[in-house]
Amino acid sequence: MLGFSIYEGLVYAFLALGVYLTFRVLGFPDLTVDGSFVTGAAVVAVLIINGVNPFLATLAALGAGLCAGLVTSLLNTKLRVPALLASILMMVGLYSVNLRIMGRPNLPLLREVTIFSLVSQLPGLEARLVYQLVVAGVLAVIVFFILNWFLRTEIGLALRATGDNEQMVRGAGVDTDKTTIIGVSIANGLVALSGAVVGQAQNFVDVNMGIGMIIMGLASVIIGEALFRPKGVARLLLATLGGTFIYRLVISIALRSRFLDPGDLKLITAVIVIIALAIPYLQKKIRREWQPPASRW
């Protein structure tokens, strides 16, 4: 179970990193995630079924996610639709788009060549858990290093500063529309990558597989922050990875209990997020520290 949680922690970490990028780095409450997660999975499924190399298909899925994020951020920056609303509109709209891409509500990949089935043919990697861990691990390392580098570049710095203090950033000569567009696009690219990998791992793609993904990602980010109290880019990214792993572990333990079944997953997730969000407030309340009034975006 631990190994499986690590594997799940890794594949869903892309999703969590995307959520981290929008919610925490950019301060852009992006709910596109529930749609773009499926978009990634749908694109990869259709391409694989049509005989495209699974690695290329996965890359294409990432590209599709980028495009979804691009549209959301354009709605916000160029048409001034509030971020939350723009992303909800995209989430709803993407449902139809995803159905169009897939042609029907679900697509099995059992007999298709996926990145997992390719890697499982390598010597020594035949066991399911082993090849799953290898694929997810390699991808996670690549994504981690790219993000860790990107967020320290001149553009990455401008992106982080946009979420921190938009007025200062514009005063320093940064087009904050542009940084928002770049950030939200990359975030949804990561989310779609997550969807593409998850779809291939479970060997089927369903148009409803994205429901609640945003909360799942948020849960991972919040758990990571609460447990590791990270400082600096690299540690923040690692904390998000760790948070995803622990979230997954908690979920699989919870689902093993006699009282819960897989259908309760979403409720458990929601409860975990509520607890994680409420704990810091309640702690301070007990210590009688001052609290700012509730924020509502």
Add this chain to the structure above:
Amino acid sequence: MSENKSLLKLQRISKIFSKGSVDQVTALDKIDLDVAAEDYITIIGSNGAGKTTLLNVIAGVFPPENGGKIILNAKEVSKLSEYRRAKFVGRVYQDPHVGTAAKMTIEENMAMALLRGQTRRLRVASNKQRRELFRDALAPLGLGLENRLNALVGTLSGGQRQALALVMATLSNPAILLLDEHIATLDPRTAQLVLDLTDMIVTREKMTTIMVTHNMELALRHGNRLIMMHKGRIVVDMNQEQRSNLTIHNLVVAFERASGEEFVDDNVLLRPGNVVGSSDL
């Protein structure tokens, strides 16, 4: 006005808020202003006089009303957005939180400021050479910030943040520095420190500067030119010579006159020898 050539020219700059509604406010009323290179202008005026709006228009936060022109370095910049104009304009705000990013380190904030107006690339933002530069820029503050490059800016005090904001605003040597009551929220000692730093940097870099303040004494003692605004207009404009013998009392009188309904010529009010420029009257 000094002998230097003109750096910034404002021509018929107006700004009307809530246009067409009952709350319509004329924040700037056909302002003409000629700022020479290396001028250090102090602007005073009561609340609602249009001081901050003037800085906002210069910085490009919003465009002037139709017909107004902003000419910087002989180029018209009226249509340039704020982030494009940032290349030429450094600014320190009243609130120390506005000028710096709290969740980033001092080094990262400085790196953001260093690239003001430049194209940002996909390369790591700070390196050994840049860190050296940041330390050299921070050391004169005497606050020890040069040894705390990795500290989050959110952990600094208000005064430290404002000093940092000042260094950041001037780091890339912008053509003009805008100071919007930048010491108003600081305690007296810190305010004095930041003010001294301001004078030091402005003198050292020969930076053209416009400083808005509520403090008349400060407006008199600093800079080489004093402007008084009232109801969106420039009502007094004095050069170094004209204001050299001026006391706060004179200034208060001039201020009261300027804000009163009937406006008598300043020359009558002020002691002989103190000629008040009245370019806008």
